[in-house]
């Protein structure tokens with residue numbers, strides 16, 4: 021509950037007595053990292069009530085925010101001067117420091133709002149006003165678009181990839197300019213320049229959405245690019261996801277067979293007048309150096325066809341073609357919501373060498389996603405070819421079969437400038453570690469090739485490290501799997517002719533993704549497409565954006581895949597306390613559960629004609645050594661219960677009590693059906709597999725009386741096989757269930773195992789990303805089935821959450837999302853002598869570091885202001901635990917301590933703590 025108080029609050033400096041030490045409060049409290057809708061100073065947003073978040077910093081312990089005040093103004097001077105304010109929240113007594121909704125007057129298109137916040141704390145401290153931040157609204161209704169859709173008037177054969185069209189327009193601005201914006205989007209992909217300079221560093225704009233229903237536009241501040249006098253704007257269009265090749269076969273033109281462009285440049289002059297330059301019939305069109313550009317196949321660039329200065333004023337376009345004005349919808353336009361795709365990192369090859377087959381190959385040392393920038397001389401008309409592959413075969417030659425029909429080949433044709441020419445592609449990306457280079461004059465040196473790593477610009481938030489280097493490599497591989505597959509949509513893989521938003525993969529990896537990076541905005545954008553592409557009967561397609569069942573009345577609806585529509589919003593809610601995502605996705609979440617309930621009918625058993633099951637689970641042809649196929653009906657029913665449970669919880673969070681009751685009833689029935697159909701009287705599951713037990717326990721499907729027995733059976737199965745047998749659905753939960761039920765040793769055994777099948781086996785084969793299959797490369801060096809053998813597939817990386825939450829012990833409390841209350845409970849074991857994890861949460865940095873050395877456990881914990889934590893110190897006796905040399909009862913910030921079995925449980929306030937106690941190896 022929030023209460024409002026007017027006025028400026030109490031005195032600025034108070035002496036606060038904490039324990040025995042006196043602390044001066046007042047000038048040591050600071051707000052920072054002020055963000056709006058997860059972004060720093062965003063422009064062009066279309067959220068009508070943007071949410072504001074900030075972090076708090078202070079050297080003092082046990083600090084919580086007791087009140088905040090936000091003020092907002094249309095001008096920076098007014099804000100800082102505290103006059104002509106648009107909104108002043110006054111002092112609001114509340115500990116809310118994330119997602120505070122703007123509550124000033126309704127916002128208009130283009131409106132820019134400056135805001136700042138100050139806070140009070142529970143110890144009498146008050147901060148200064150924080151650094152002014154801002155946001156700017158985009159175009160809030162279709163009628164704001166004066167621009168017309170245009171299409172290049174060029175002859176094309178749309179059955180194949182065509183040269184990328186160029187569009188340009190020259191214009192004159194008559195006075196000095198105060199500000200300029202571009203609102204821009206297209207059918208296809210665009211790269212735009214104004215007066216010879218890029219309008220933004222975005223790649224793959226406008227991104228991939230359910231284009232018929234939602235098409236994003238981007239807003240760029242181009243004030244510094246325009247000038248009084250002659251100006252010129254130019255854009256290159258690529259086929260991208262819109263009409264390029266998607267999925268197998270020659271399939272092109274999925275969303276339409278013509279490229280189109282829409283842009284509105286809005287200028288405000290110093291004297292307050294404004295002007296617009298828009299796309300219309302006066303634009304000119306041509307083709308340029310990009311002859312072929314396709315996401316799967318790569319790009320062919322003929323530098324001889326470059327048009328020098330074509331985005332600059334004074335360029336002669338008299339020979340260019342015109343454009344056609346098209347009537348495409350503007351009702352589908354939405355502002356850019358998630359992070360843009362950008363060039364994030366550059367890496368150099370670790371070696372260049374000749375393969376036994378005689379090819380020149382550069383080894384980037386890392387399976388990466390993006391492309392290679394080359395710098396090389398050549399004669400006009402000769403070409404360099406770059407073929408990108410993930411792995412080498414047994415003999416050390418490049419291996420292309422797992423790319424299926426994706427060519428992943430860039431070709432650069434020299435203009436023969438006499439000096440080194442620099443090339444990087446535009447509308448394609450490759451998943452690769454090795455680049456086979458052909459046509460290079462002499463041998464490339466390590467400096468001639470640069471790996472450009474691209475992905476959605478998600479800020480890294482998590483770190484995990486421990487004493488086992490192989491587990492550190494595993495963490496590295498998980499993070500690189502995420503980088504490579506967070507390219508505007510969460511994809512299955514980045515290399516073969518697929519690269520789609522596979523729902524099952526996204527579902528199992530979401531929690532780990534939220535540890536590694538700030539993915540709230542990324543998922544928010546994609547979840548809108550999940551809802552948009554969901555079928556009217558509630559079925560959720562296998563991939564989003566839906567390119568597999570487009571135009572069909574129903575489709576998808578596979579257990580564990582479709583459930584992403586429920587699990588991912590719930591995960592975003594938990595990790596970022598984002599209730600708005602639940603509000604926005606609620607109907608979609610519910611529709612999916614209603615679909616299953618309808619199909620289940622009176623009998624209550626949900627079955628589907630086709631579902632993927634525990635995809636890629638351990639299989640064998642040995643008759644004396646069974647595989648691990650879990651009954652698909654059992655999986656369907658387990659996920660039916662899981663999603664129903666989450667919808668029930670979402671309804672409760674949103675205050676929809678009737679719905680909460682209704683779905684609680686459905687959940688009860690669904691669990692009863694599960695037990696009736698799949699659990700024997702003695703608690704054995706119909707499928708005696710690791711996945712069956714792990715799902716039943718993780719989703720709480722068994723009565724209390726049968727749980728311990730089920731866990732015992734699971735552990736026995738692990739003991740018997742001595743390895744994991746799970747596929748996509750069992751893998752994310754098996755270690756969690758084992759550790760929850762007291763089988764930590766078995767969980768660590770699975771984690772530490774180096775032979776196939778295991779997480780570490782690929783590392784013994786040099787993996788730098790997570791593989792799609794446990795045995796992508798078999799122990800004898802041969803490959804798994806080339807039809808499905810990606811070496812960069814994040815799904816099995818879902819173990820990441822267990823590393824953070826259990827090994828290092830950094831977990832959220834679902835009753836206090838976003839780590840407002842942190843559960844810190846490390847699980848030493850597995851031969852580790854230390855593990856440390858950190859997470860830059862919505863409130864600030866949390867860390868949990870344990871180390872066992874010379875009979876001592878040292879455990880360093882840090883939680884940010886405005887959070888609390890319950891710390892569980894394993895295998896500890898209360899009296900033997902000290903914090904920085906003092907007994908716990910004397911430690912400032914420690915609110916309570918109790919002995920719970922063999923653990924000591926301490927409730928702490930914010931700050932940094934260093935616990936120590938005697939440790940004997942378990």
Ligand code: BGC
Nearest residue numbers: 512513518522524525632635
């Ligand atoms: C994808 C998967 C996906 C699966 C469906 C594959 O081709 O790469 O990761 O989930 O199809 O089972």
